[in-house]
Amino acid sequence: MTIWDSILIAVRALRINLLRSVLTTLGIVIGVASVIILVAVGTGASSEVDKQIKALGTNMLVVFPGSMRVMGRQGGAGTDIPLSETDVAGIRDKVSGVVAVAGQIEDSGPVVRGNANWTSSLSGVHAEYATVRDWPIVAGRDIEPADVRSGAKVAVIGATVAKEVFPGENPVGASIRLKNVPFEVVGVLAPKGQSVMGRDQDDIVLLPITTARLRVSGKSQVQNDRVGRIYVKVAEGSDMAEVQEDIENLLRQRRKMRAGAEDSFSVRNLAETMKARSEVLTTLSYLLAATSVISLIVGGIGIMNIMLVSVTERTREIGLRMAVGGRRRDIMLQFLVEAVALCLLGGLIGIAIGVSASAVIAFVANWPVLVSPAVLGGALAAAAATGICFGLFPARRAALLNPIDALRSE
């Protein structure tokens, strides 16, 4: 008897008890489906995190004003001593390993052009901003040092703004009004996608930081060279931690802070933070995958149970097969293949459910979900392995039956 014969016999036996077969495989179905969903969501999430790390800009440090310590008296970022142009210049000139530095102040307001009116983030930035953020310009030009020096009324717009305000048009050279001040659009940024927090990073208008202070954000009463945050691009191959420490020391010095006093600013390596987050995510998905393994084991016990019932029910059939010349290994193979076929049936149903659920999650949660063929293959292999492990005992029991007793059983 060949494997193919065994498969035909198994399929026939399973079809005779179709409802029972499907119900029996539920454990496997749930196990396989959850493995697929978890891995799909997990890898999708970590690929998204990777993308966001890239979007943040590689080798980038961000300096935030105000202490980030939750225990501090101050309300949070920005409430303490603000960062200033001097800080920007200091980091650029005095810290080694720094390639480019760009400060940013953020505001928001409507972008008006004719009838189009779109409220967006209005960010005053230094000339190297796009470079520091690894953010290419797809049309026109970047904000240049001369624009910052002269406070030119020029703007570089993000992909979302370009789409909303200039649908189907080339925005470069067009005029927009920000807070009733006319600006010339000189460039368009490449799309960057969502931020970690789910904010659309392409919904942005960049202006020279000087122009923003003067015309858009209004003059600060306290400090008119205020900078909201500073992006620092570190040279490839430099020690990020060292540069981070140098920046911290510089800022502490500039603020004449006593040793041991709490920093009134924070320097963060966002990529590191996100990597840590992605590691947590990976660990979590491993943990959940372990749960699905438990589900597979429970499913396997269900399969074993039903196979034992099946062997008992079909004792006479086994006796007959032995009487007409079936060897022990033929009987063994028949029931083993049946158990594996049951598990594969469960595996296929599980894959169907898992893939559709992943697609639904991807659609509803707007979350990238990756289903790789390797995972599908692995899930099927796991199902088949479950079938072999838990089918072995019932198959052995069938094969070791005495043909005379088997034929005589009721």
Place this chain on the structure above:
Amino acid sequence: MTVIERATGPELQPSAPALGPPLIVVRDLTKIYRVGEQDLVALDHVSLEIAEGDFVAIMGPSGSGKSTMMNLIGALDVPTSGQLLLDGRDIGKLNVDELADLRNRSLGFVFQQFNLLPRTSALSQVMLPLLYAHPRPENSEEMAKRRLEQVGLANRMDHTPRQLSGGQQQRVAIARALVNNPKILLADEPTGALDSRTSEEIMQVFTELNREGITIVVVTHEPEIALWAGRRITFRDGHIVDDVRQTPYTGGAAP
């Protein structure tokens, strides 16, 4: 119809016509079952020969050893001591796989309860033994169809057991027993589940098969069934107590 020729001993009568050399040779065969603490002697030093082409009925009350004899001739069991040669092979010296192959090649079984597979077509039922044949015949389906035609079920090949009468089911079982061209057809109470008219039909099928040369051994406790055989062996308490040749009954219109 009953010209009974009494045998002088357990040896085969040499006078029987058209019989070939011994196909089943039993020598000093003993089978002991262990039931709990006790040894149960099912067959006690039995000797017997059955010639190729013979039609033998084995009779006896329950517990007489006839079923044990049947299991041994069917290569389903091995003797405790003594010898049983089936088609020249000593079953006591074969392992389980060799016994399975011997059953597949040399024996065909017909059971009281038919033992057909549920929800399976007659054709598939008959092809079952070929599934376990080494090597697999290439024309399995034709072989099965030919046997179904032979038992008069040419137009019932795709019927499942539920769609067949008891007699038809037993014919399917006979076709299944014959499909691998065995030398011996072993029937265990083949008419036990059938009415008398159908029983006669089935026994007629056996008679025809025997005329074509196949050796038939029927185990039965019904004297009317034993009448169809050319030789009747009676067991009691593990011994052969009677072994006679007789003119077989061949149906209502006896020749």
